[in-house]
Structures are given as structure tokens and as C-alpha cells.
Amino acid sequence: MQLATKLIHAGVEPDPSTGAIMTPIFQTSTYVQAAPGEHKGYEYARTQNPTRHALEAALAAIENGKHGICFGSGMAATDAILRLLQPGDEVIAGNDMYGGTYRLFTKVVARYGVKFHFIDMHDAANISNYVNEHTKLVWVETPTNPLMHIVDIAAAAETAHRHKLLLCVDNTFASPYLQNPLELGADIVVHSATKYLGGHSDVVLGAAIVKDDALAEQLHFFQNSCGAVPGPHDCWLVLRGIKTLHVRMRQHSENGAAVARFLRSHPGVDKVYWCGFEDHPNHAIAQKQMRGFGGMMSFTLKDDRMENAFRVLSSTRIFSLAESLGGVESLIGHPASMTHASIPREDRIRNGLADSLIRLSVGIEDAEDLIADLRQAIE
Template identity: 55%
Template sequence: MSRITDIIHSVPVDPLTGSISVPVYQTSTFVQEAPGVHKGYDYARSNNPTRKALEDIIAKLEGGDNAFAFATGLAAIDAVAKLLSSGDEIIAVDDIYGGAYRLFTHIYEKLGIKIHYVDTTDAENILEFINEKTKFIWIESPTNPTLKVTDIQKVSEIAKPFGALVVVDNTFASPVAQLPFELGADIIIHSATKYIAGHSDLVAGLVVTKTPELSEKIKFIQNATGGILGPWDCFLAIRGIETLELRVRQQSENASKIAEYLTTRQEIDKVYYPGLTTHKNHEIAKRQQNGLFGGVISFSLKEDTVEAANQFVTSTNYFKLAESLGGVKSLLCHPAQMTHASIPREKRLSSGVQDSLIRLSCGIEDVEDLIKDIENALGTLKLEVKGQKLEAQ
């Protein structure tokens, strides 16, 4: 069976009515025949049929034991972090999502959790920090926003002798391109807001677990803390999954062409995209992402200033200035002022997030229209070349 057929038919037909779409069970509670005697559902925080359908679909797509849907991606990250105890340590990718950095730094460090931020593009860097207290190696691959790629299999081989769990944020790649469990990971996280749902109309988070033991622990945390995803948003996420492969493939194709175009422009300093052969870990991405490099590109300007970035991001037409990514409509953002504003400037710079860094989320529009949009925005910039101010060509 092809991957796309498997994805489409992972969405179940309703056994009660034959509905081709999963019903929205918009209810807070369920009638019981007697105390404790019910059809598997008693209270909507603990379980809901629409949410269960989404969780089963995601578990199947990622090849996990179980999955759990949360109200946001950060709620999913928080649920996994709650597996830790005071004194535990995390080795986290240095170019980490700003919300995760804020959560770790301002909440979990206060509770006695120590975090080491490491450039995991070279897995050997982990060896300097891993010890018997290390409980998680926390990877985003590709990372947000500089698209760093980590060899998940190699990291997993390093982690196992220490008993550390490998947690992979698979948001940027999606299960269409990358299956971290096959590479040795233990827990997968998604901001389902992005590619999973795919239409910029909900926020959601997912945790996928590899083993029954981890499933039991995350299920307990989900029920005990209550940060669940509501049934309507579950329905929308399921709707999005049905076109996941088609969207990701088109977005990846668009991004590949745009990334190549950006490398030809004199206004651009660096282009970050795993599909470029100049990318540090291009071969690793090619291997572990099934030849799909994703729909996100970042680039920095030769005029490395916030002002230049502002000029660009406010001059596009089809690329809309907004937080988030992964939707059918193209978006762009300035991480230093938006998604990564919570990270101190020195830390941002050390992980490669320059003042002029711009992140593009390529949608499914005609790629020539998107390239023309970028060309027009670049045309509003002014460059200083050899001491002379030149209009961008």
C-alpha cells in the first residue's frame, strides 16, 4: 500500500452510522449504565471519541504505541517535561523553538531541571554533557528557524547506554518525510498547528510514545493536568491529515525552488535549507527525511539589521507576515522579533539566529508567483557594496 493511500484510509469510517467523516462528539460527559459501567468513555477530559480517533491516526502514522492530543504544541512539550524530577538534566538542541526555551528556562529550571544547549548537528558534541542525570536528549530536526539537521540514529546510539530518552520534535518534517521511531527515538512531539492540520485554523499539540510504559505515563499526565484538545479541533486536525502528503510534497517542491532562487540574489547573505547541497547535513537530511526537505526556508540579509528585515517582511504580497507555519498559504516572520523574541539576543546569535534572519513558510501557491513576490520585496532593499549604496536588482 502506498503511503498516501495508507494516510487517507487511516481515517476510520464511523462504525455507528457509516459516516465517511469522523463525527464531532461535542459532549462533556457520557451516560453510564451503572457506576463505572460504560462504553469506554466517562468524562471528556479523560477520553473523547473524536480525540481518540485523532490519537489513533497519529500513532499509526508515526509507528508508535499510542498518541495524545493536547491544546497546543507547548502543552505537549510541557506534558513530556513533566516526566522529569528535580535534579534531572536535558541536553537540548541549541537552536530550539523560543517557546520551549522559555518553558525550560523560566519554569523547569526553577524546579531543579538543568538544561544544556548543544549544537547537535555534530552528534559527538553530546558526549561532553551526557551523564547519569541526563534523562532527555531533546532534538528538533530540522530546527526552527535555522533548519539544522541532527542525525537522529547516531544520537539514539549515544543516548541508550546512559538510559536517556531521545525526544524528537518532528513538526518541520512531519511523518510524511521522517519517522523518528525507526531511527531510535523514544518520544515524538508535534505542533499539530503546523503541517498536521495544515490550514492555519487551529492550535494543537501531539505526543507520540514508542512503548506502552511511556504511553501509560503520558496518558496519566494528560488526564491529571487536563490540557486536552477539544473535539472540534480534533476533527479539523483529522481533516487536515487526509491531505497531509499532498500538501507536504507540494510545499517541499516549492521550497526547494525558492531556496535555489535565493542563492542567486546579491541581497542574501546565507540561505538555510536542508535541500541545498551546501547545507552542512544535507546527506543526513536526504537519508532520514525520505528525500523531502520540507516547506520552511530561512535566510539572512547582507545588510544584517532588524531594519532591513522589517523592510523585507512588510513588502511581500503572497507571503503574509504572521507567526506559525505549515499552512496552505505562504507565511513569513522575523524570528528575532517574533517566534524567538523570548530568547536573549546573545543566545540567539550564538545559535545562528541573526538580526536579519527571515523565515519563510512556503504554501501550495504557484511557485513562480511566490518567487516574484520575493523578488519584488528584495527590490525594496538597498545594499551597500564596496562603500556605495546600490538599489537591489
């Protein structure tokens, strides 16, 4: 089954009681049993919910996995994955990552005796330099947030598995339409489904997808035991969003290319970080492991004073100044004070995230309007 067909039909069956083509929202907290232990597969909604099960099946199918496990947010999914670790374990992660993930790693999980190494993953072979007998997990974002670095997933998987480590890939920026890390050797794929999977800025939800039965059993145990589950209506919203993922991602990618090329040609713009440029670091790897380059990018101004960046951020009329990404509407943001404010400034600067960096989530409006909006804001 081709991906576009899979996105519309995977995990979804007509409701057996009514024939409804859309998965019903099972808004219930518990299920009646004929006798103790005699039930139809559902006991309590924290443990099981038919709407959530449909979404989990759909996510497993579109990521070419076997098991999907849904959570109340992307951070809850990340937290569950980190519960696979024990005190004394170590994690190797990229040094350019979402600030909320960095905050969870360093301010929460590190308190329980887990050590994190944040490294340059431009060359995946560098991972081996940080492996020791305590290392258990390699954590990869690609493309990274917000500098759009590309990590070779297949090479990272080979390195991780040679050392008997798990590899988790955050696939939020690419979405399953542009990239499938499990096919490249990853053990776990994690998503903030709030973003491209939902696609309409109206839901918060997270997911992990795996192939391995034992790994899925552990993550389901954490999902049920810790209780960070999504509600059925949120699951239904993401199921609805998945049905148009291919259509939206094509337009995000087309608009993203037009906006990135405009920015690169603008005399007031200094650097543009977009993995579709042929001279972008690891562009060849992006071509190999992705089906397109998406609508996420960042840029700096030649006049890189903070006040100049703030002037641009407050001057757009179509791009909305807001957190998040991946919705049909275009967003503009300031990582240093918004999405990555939890990362110490010296670490941000050392890794290339300037105070004046501006991040765009290019939506699916008319590209000419988006370019005109950025032109008037920058000028």
C-alpha cells in the same frame, strides 16, 4: 500499507451508528452510564473522547508508533513530556530551537530544579560530552527552527540509549510525511499539530507519539490529570488535515526548492538556510533520514541592517507577515522579534540567529508568484 493510503485511512472507521465516512465530532462533556462503572469505554470527556481517540490512533499509525496522546497545543505536549522528569534531573537539548520551547525549559521547568544544557548537535557524538548521572532526556529538533540544522537522529538515539536516556524528537518542521523519528530510534516524537498536520492555519493542537506501553501510560496520566486536552472539533480539524498531508507536503517541498534556489541566486541575499542544498551542513544525513526537504527556510540580506529586513518583511504581497508555519498559505516572519524573542540576544547571536534573519514558511501557491513576490520585496 503505503504512507499516502495510511494518511487517508489510518485510525478512521465509518461511524457504527450511521455509517458516516468522516469521524463525527463528539461534542459532549460526559457520557451516560447504565450503572456506576457500567459504560461503553467513555466516562468523562477530559479523560476520553471518540474524536480524540480517532486522531490519536491516526497519529500513532502515521508515525509508525503504538500510542498517540493529544494535547491542547504543541507546548502542552512538550510540557507533559517534561513532567516525566524529577527535580535534579538534567536535559541535553540543541542550541537552535523554537523560542517557545526554550522559554518553557528555562522560565518554567528550570524553576522546579531541572537543569538544561543547550549544545551544538551538528555531531551527535557531542551529546556524550554533557551526560552525567543526572541526565535523563535528550531533546532534538531536526530540522531546527529557524536555522535548519540537521541532527542525526539514529546517532543521537544510539548515544542516548547507550547512556540509558530517553530521546525526544520534535518532528514539527518535517512532519510524518518527510521523517519518522521512531523508526530511527527515538523514544518520543512530539508535534505542534497546529502546523503541517492541521495544515490550514485554523487549529491549535499538540501530540506526542510513542511505542512503549509504560511511557504511553505515564503521558496519558499527565494528559488526564493536568487536563490540557484538545476539544473534539480541533481533533476533527487535524484528522481532516492529515488526509491531505502527502499532497500538501509534496507541493511545499517543490515550492520550497524553487524559492530556496531563487534566494541563493539573488544578488541582495547573503545566506540561505535550507537543508536541500548539497553544501548545507549535514545534508547527507538529511538525505538519509528524510524523504524530502520541505518548505521551511531562512535567509539573511547582504545589507543586513535591521531596517532593511523590516522593509522586506512589510513589502510582501503574497507572503503574510505572521507567526506560525505549515499552512497552505505562505508566511514570512522575523524570528528575533517574533518566534524567538524569548531567547536572550547574546544567545541568539552566538548560535547564529542574526537580528536580520528572515524565516519563510513556503506555502502551496504557484511558485512563480511566490518568487515574484520575494523579488519585488527584496529589490
